[in-house]
Amino acid sequence: MSAVSPSRRAVLAGGGALVIGFSLHRSAVAQDAAAPAELPGDLAKEPLLDAWLRIGGGGDITVFTGKAELGQGLKTALVQLAAEELVVAPEMVRLITADTALTPNEGYTAGSHSMQDSGTAIRNAAAQARRLLVARAAGLLQLPAAKLQAKGGTVVAADGRRLGYGELVGNDLLHVKAAPQSTFIAAKRRRLIGEDVPRIDLPAKVAGGAAFVQDLRLPNMVHGRVVLPPAYSARLRSVDTAAASRLPGVLKIVEDGSRLAVIAETEPQAIRAMATLAASANWDEAPDLPDPANLFETLAALPAETVPVHDGPGDMPSGANVLEARYRRAYQMHGAIGPSCAIGLFDGDALTVWTHSQGVYPLRAALAQLCGLPLAKIRCIHREGAGCYGHNGADDAAADAALLAMALPARPVRVQWMREQEHTWEPYGSAMLVHVRGAVDALQHIVAWDYTVRSSAHATRPGGAGNLMPAWHRARPIAQPAPQPLPLPEGGGDRNAVPLYAIPRLRVMYDFIPAMPLRASALRGLGAYMNIFAIESFVDELAKAAGAGAIDFRLAHLADPRAKAVINTAAARFGWEGFFRAEGHGRGFAFARYKNLAAYLGLAVEVAVDHESGGVRLVRATAAVDAGEAINPDGIKNQIEGGILQAASWTLYESVRFDRSRILSRDWSSYPIMRFSQAPDAVEVHVLDQPGQPFLGTGEAAQGPIAAAIANAIADAVGVRMRDIPITPEQVKAAIGV
Amino acid sequence: MITLTVNGRTHRLEIEPATPLLYVLRGELGQNGAKFGCGFGECGACTVIVDGEPVFSCLLPAIAAAGRKITTVEGLGTPAKPSPLQAAFIAEQAAQCGYCTAGMITRAQALIDRNPSPSESEIRAWMEPNLCRCGTYLRIIRAVRRLAEAWAKAHPGAPEEASR
Numbered sequence: 001m002s003a004v005s006p007s008r009r010a011v012l013a014g015g016g017a018l019v020i021g022f023s024l025h026r027s028a029v030a031q032d033a034a035a036p037a038e039l040p041g042d043l044a045k046e047p048l049l050d051a052w053l054r055i056g057g058g059g060d061i062t063v064f065t066g067k068a069e070l071g072q073g074l075k076t077a078l079v080q081l082a083a084e085e086l087v088v089a090p091e092m093v094r095l096i097t098a099d100t101a102l103t104p105n106e107g108y109t110a111g112s113h114s115m116q117d118s119g120t121a122i123r124n125a126a127a128q129a130r131r132l133l134v135a136r137a138a139g140l141l142q143l144p145a146a147k148l149q150a151k152g153g154t155v156v157a158a159d160g161r162r163l164g165y166g167e168l169v170g171n172d173l174l175h176v177k178a179a180p181q182s183t184f185i186a187a188k189r190r191r192l193i194g195e196d197v198p199r200i201d202l203p204a205k206v207a208g209g210a211a212f213v214q215d216l217r218l219p220n221m222v223h224g225r226v227v228l229p230p231a232y233s234a235r236l237r238s239v240d241t242a243a244a245s246r247l248p249g250v251l252k253i254v255e256d257g258s259r260l261a262v263i264a265e266t267e268p269q270a271i272r273a274m275a276t277l278a279a280s281a282n283w284d285e286a287p288d289l290p291d292p293a294n295l296f297e298t299l300a301a302l303p304a305e306t307v308p309v310h311d312g313p314g315d316m317p318s319g320a321n322v323l324e325a326r327y328r329r330a331y332q333m334h335g336a337i338g339p340s341c342a343i344g345l346f347d348g349d350a351l352t353v354w355t356h357s358q359g360v361y362p363l364r365a366a367l368a369q370l371c372g373l374p375l376a377k378i379r380c381i382h383r384e385g386a387g388c389y390g391h392n393g394a395d396d397a398a399a400d401a402a403l404l405a406m407a408l409p410a411r412p413v414r415v416q417w418m419r420e421q422e423h424t425w426e427p428y429g430s431a432m433l434v435h436v437r438g439a440v441d442a443l444q445h446i447v448a449w450d451y452t453v454r455s456s457a458h459a460t461r462p463g464g465a466g467n468l469m470p471a472w473h474r475a476r477p478i479a480q481p482a483p484q485p486l487p488l489p490e491g492g493g494d495r496n497a498v499p500l501y502a503i504p505r506l507r508v509m510y511d512f513i514p515a516m517p518l519r520a521s522a523l524r525g526l527g528a529y530m531n532i533f534a535i536e537s538f539v540d541e542l543a544k545a546a547g548a549g550a551i552d553f554r555l556a557h558l559a560d561p562r563a564k565a566v567i568n569t570a571a572a573r574f575g576w577e578g579f580f581r582a583e584g585h586g587r588g589f590a591f592a593r594y595k596n597l598a599a600y601l602g603l604a605v606e607v608a609v610d611h612e613s614g615g616v617r618l619v620r621a622t623a624a625v626d627a628g629e630a631i632n633p634d635g636i637k638n639q640i641e642g643g644i645l646q647a648a649s650w651t652l653y654e655s656v657r658f659d660r661s662r663i664l665s666r667d668w669s670s671y672p673i674m675r676f677s678q679a680p681d682a683v684e685v686h687v688l689d690q691p692g693q694p695f696l697g698t699g700e701a702a703q704g705p706i707a708a709a710i711a712n713a714i715a716d717a718v719g720v721r722m723r724d725i726p727i728t729p730e731q732v733k734a735a736i737g738v
Numbered sequence: 739m740i741t742l743t744v745n746g747r748t749h750r751l752e753i754e755p756a757t758p759l760l761y762v763l764r765g766e767l768g769q770n771g772a773k774f775g776c777g778f779g780e781c782g783a784c785t786v787i788v789d790g791e792p793v794f795s796c797l798l799p800a801i802a803a804a805g806r807k808i809t810t811v812e813g814l815g816t817p818a819k820p821s822p823l824q825a826a827f828i829a830e831q832a833a834q835c836g837y838c839t840a841g842m843i844t845r846a847q848a849l850i851d852r853n854p855s856p857s858e859s860e861i862r863a864w865m866e867p868n869l870c871r872c873g874t875y876l877r878i879i880r881a882v883r884r885l886a887e888a889w890a891k892a893h894p895g896a897p898e899e900a901s902r
Contacts, residue, residue, distance in 0.1 A: 070835065071833075071834040071835025071836065071837075071872055072834065073834070196831075198828060198831060199831055199833070201836065202827070202828050202831065202833055202836065203817035203818070203820065203828065204817050205836030205839050205840075206811070206815075206817075206820060206824040206827045206828060206833070206836075206839055206840070206843060207771075207811060207812065207814070207815055207816050207817045207820055207824055208769060208770045208771030208810065208811045208812035208840055209770060209817050210770050211770065211836060212770075212773075212836075212837065214773065214774070215770040217768065266761075266765055267761050267764070267765050268754065268757050268758075268761045268765070335871055336837075337773075337775050337781055337783055337835075337837045337838050337869060337870070337871045338773055338774065338775060338783065338837045339774070339775075384835070385835075385837070386835050386837035386838075386871070387834055387835030387837065387871055387872045389871070416774065418777065419775070419776040419777055419778065634831055638831060638834060638874070638877070639834075641873060641874070641876065641877070642834050642872045642873035642874055643873065644873065645873025645874075645876070646871065646872065646873040649873075667776060667778055667780055668776060668778075668780040668781055668869065669778075669780060673869065673871065674873075674875075675866055675869065676861075676862045676863075676865045676866050676868070676875050676879075677862055677863070677866055679862070679875035679876060679879075680876070682876070683876055
């Protein structure tokens with residue numbers, strides 16, 4: 001029972017619910033926020049507490065994030081943070097994710113930013129809300145705040161009196177700007193931060209609950225399918241829509257330039273009509289893709305803008321031992337297990353799109369341009385899709401759904417791409433080239449390093465409609481804008497291009513190729529995957545030339561104790577010293593700090609190389625990761641384990657195949673990825689928690705290190721240096737010379 | 739008219755006989771578990787159990803499933819009351835995005851039903867048709883092993899691998 005003070009009536013006068021004015025008043029308040037940059041995380045972008053957190057009159061708690069669940073466990077970690085700081089059970093917190101009508105604009109869910117941006121904002125907002133609730137209770141109960149405690153959704157006094165959060169909140173308590181500083185729940189009172197709280201989304205996912213946008217069924221929903229051109233260059237010459245339009249269930253056929261689509265009552269009907277339409281379409285296409293046999297030569301010859309990344313002296317001192325190497329990486333795909341899907345609904349006035357896009361706000365802007373609607377008439381709502389690992393077909397499928405919804409108002413139109421559409425039209429991770437020269441002296445120091453990385457764009461996400469593929473095919477097309485290199489410190493192709501090692505003469509350049517022979521955009525880690533592969537491979541090459549061990553050599557060039565800690569931990573837990581080298585087996589090591597500003601990762605692996613076939617198997621991997629303060633250690637482990645397996649798959653098996661006109665990687669046979677039999681025997685991840693330290697992005701931290709560790713282990717196993725990704729059996733066999 | 743028995747319930751459906759079972763489960767019966775992944779039987783996201791065998795529901799015409807016992811992940815347990823295997827997936831947090839999960843669980847259930855205590859190598863070989871892009875293979879193996887070990891503990895006299 002709550003003891004009610006006389007003034008409680010006044011608190012409740014406003015109805016107790018804090019739902020008014022949240023978005024209406026936002027811009028007005030934001031304008032007088034003089035120095036929002038001082039606020040932690042994305043509070044800097046959206047300083048109002050009630051943009052992040054609302055408490056209803058009944059005490060119900062709703063938390064808002066502009067970030068999206070991508071399978072990385074974001075929802076669980078954010079609920080942990082909010083529930084911890086509000087001192088409630090996680091079940092009491094309802095979380096709303098990216099929705100342009102409801103949540104803050106936090107841009108894209110990308111770059112391993114979610115915890116540092118949104119997690120930081122929500123934790124601070126919740127902690128400040130708690131203090132405001134306690135302060136208001138102190139006023140009502142006429143007690144000092146220090147005599148009160150927030151607990152389980154109430155503020156409790158030592159004398160037993162208590163007031164529920166819903167009674168305290170009124171309609172204005174949280175409609176205030178955040179303060180730069182928060183007081184977090186003391187370490188000894190924590191129940192949730194640092195605990196392996198089970199993922200809140202898994203019970204539905206293991207039992208067939210509606211968990212994905214693919215599972216969303218709206219009343220009167222119909223099904224759309226698109227016929228995509230067979231090649232980038234293909235333009236529709238002619239099509240006979242008559243046969244398809246006569247098929248059962250077909251409601252609408254859309255022909256708009258080279259854009260063909262169909263809407264039918266059921267999904268099988270839509271698929272059949274799509275196939276009929278595709279069979280009757282004639283296309284003109286040109287052999288405008290590079291000769292795959294000379295892909296890297298083509299890339300090397302394309303015009304590039306040189307971006308100085310670290311503009312130091314790049315010359316090699318005389319007398320030092322100078323090494324030179326070139327590393328290459330093929331085009332690789334995201335390869336989501338579920339093809340992209342979206343639902344659009346146009347009611348004649350406003351458009352709603354349910355999408356697994358990584359950025360609902362940028363997508364909304366792009367759709368406004370594409371559909372010719374004002375921003376205010378479009379709402380984009382995130383619903384989960386299959387893991388995307390970057391910019392895949394999600395936004396394009398959302399554009400398809402939007403255009404089809406506009407063509408058939410008042411009925412929700414669900415569009416799902418077919419497998420070959422996802423494989424052939426998603427934007428790939430760009431092929432890349434690295435050229436590096438380095439020198440070591442007699443004291444086993446790296447004394448000079450001259451490094452150039454070259455690639456196409458690593459970010460062509462929508463913002464403008466020109467980055468939505470369906471816009472290119474319309475009768476009035478919107479051309480893709482010229483891609484731009486992403487700025488440092490995070491960078492795109494030059495992400496992680498600067499080694500963290502202390503090197504007195506250091507020069508790093510990025511040759512950004514504006515052209516995109518194959519469509520390219522953000523794939524997990526962007527350039528970091530290739531740069532870390534090249535840097536950590538070359539460091540091993542230099543260590544060998546200097547006669548130094550892989551671990552000692554790295555440690556000798558690092559000052560940061562956190563970097564050293566992950567290296568030492570990974571090496572020790574792996575059993576680096578005393579490693580037993582079975583026939584054909586080898587050990588390899590790699591280290592990186594993602595983006596040179598996020599999570600630290602040390603990684604040791606064992607591989608087995610089959611002498612006959614040249615096939616390489618990752619046998620085991622041991623990682624140590626420092627992600628700052630660990631909110632959910634098992635969530636971090638899952639991300640690192642998954643990153644190791646996924647990027648081992650990239651490194652050993654994956655390369656987009658194409659001919660002079662078409663993409664040939666159309667399915668999982670023509671683009672094989674790791675299967676159960678190829679998965680390592682064991683992966684161990686050790687989380688080095690740093691209580692009180694900022695969150696450091698983790699989701700992409702393993703991608704580069706695993707590639708280099710594998711190559712280094714192959715060198716250890718069979719004495720050959722593999723510098724091309726993917727490291728195919730044919731190349732290994734040729735290098736071994738069997 | 740086709741009669742399908744799904745998770746113990748019989749449905750009489752006016753559908754094209756050649757419609758792949760996947761679209762019947764999702765479109766006609768409103769199920770979510772079986773997922774469209776590739777449509778070629780290359781990824782296993784659509785896996786369901788038919789007469790004890792794991793099958794790709796994206797390839798199986800509905801008519802070919804008529805009169806047979808179809809089990810989907812919905813038939814094993816519910817979010818509130820998961821089956822032992824579903825509970826093992828939760829215990830091992832054996833998912834990231836979870837899109838492949840239902841197919842993984844149905845395929846693994848068909849293994850557990852014939853061999854309650856499979857070894858790791860048997861699990862890997864059995865699960866080979868199903869793809870996970872997030873890289874959770876090792877957690878999935880652990881989830882199945884968790885069940886296998888629990889069975890072995892409860893049946894101390896039984897041979898190590900019960901199917902032999």
